[in-house]
Structure formats: C-alpha cells, structure tokens
Amino acid sequence: MASRNRSVRRTKAALQSALVDLLLEHRSLQTVTVQAICDRADISRSTFYLHFENKDDVLSSYLLQAVGRVHEALRAWTGPEDSRWTVYFAHIAHIAPVLSSLSPTGGPHAILSRYEQQFAVIMQDLVVPGRVAVTDATVSYQAHYFSGGLLSLTWWWVEEDRCATPAQEMSRRYHALCSGQLCP
Structure with missing residues (x-):
C-alpha cells in the first residue's frame, strides 16, 4: 500500500x-492542453484522468500544496513580527510566473477563490494558533479581511510591481497596513 x-x-x-x-x-493556462501536460510528464491521458479532472485541478492542487508549505513556514517563524511575511512574499516571487499566467475569468478564478479560502484558514490559525476550526465569527471575519488584503496586495505585486520590491520590504508594508499604519 505504501508503494502505491x-x-x-x-x-x-x-x-x-x-x-x-x-x-x-506559454505564459497562459488557456493555451496549455491536457495532452501537452501528459506528453511533458510522459504519462498517459488515462493515467492523468485517474488523478485529476482537468488542468485546472492540476493547478489547484499545485497551488494548495504551495499554500501548505507557506503555512508551515509562517507558523514556524520566530523572527520579528514585521518580517514574518517575508516568507510569504519570497514564496510568491518564486511562483509569480505561474500566477501571472492565470486570467481573472473562467477556471483559474475558481482556483484563486480556493487559494483565498485556504489563506483565510491560515490567517485564522495565526490569529488563534492551534485552533484552525474556530467558530468565533470575530476571528473568521478578521481572517477573511486580512487574507483578502494579502491576496489583493499579492496581485498588485505580481502584476504591477513585477516583484521588483524585495520580499522583506513587502512584509514590512503588509505588517504596517495590518497595524493600521500607512507606509511609503
């Protein structure tokens, strides 16, 4: 069973x-086909469909695994609070080319929605560590507020700034915004 x-x-x-x-x-999810993915992976289409429904499902699983790795790194962070999000922005800089291939309509939009939901869980876990399934509405709405702001800032950073601002600086800016401060 373990080898399976x-x-x-x-x-x-x-x-x-x-x-x-x-x-x-290709720089676009729309131009990538399931057959091209199978050919590149040297895996048959029938095997592809045993594991995934479509290419959006593959991308979603990739992004959710990436979110999981970021979550682990954020929970393990022991440095200064205003630098915590350096972990996140460094990760985003690494996958920025993948994120920029997503369009705001169609399948990728649903993927981004799941990504935001997963980040709301992460934020909730950071607000109340170790109690991810919190039912307190105060924690839940704060988690969604901060994750929505983080993802909006992320898209600005990927699309407008082209990740030119260093991750450490983006972490400082995000921390300042969460603290109600405006920063240059």
Missing part, C-alpha cells in the same frame, strides 16, 4: 511539474 501511495504522489508531482513548465513557456 508513493507512486500516486510521484505521478501527481510529475503532472504538476509538467504543467508549471508549460505555464512558464
């Missing part, structure tokens, strides 16, 4: 990697 799980993880990782490579080449 390992094989599934390897297959999914190969398909995700193939999609990311193709996104970096």
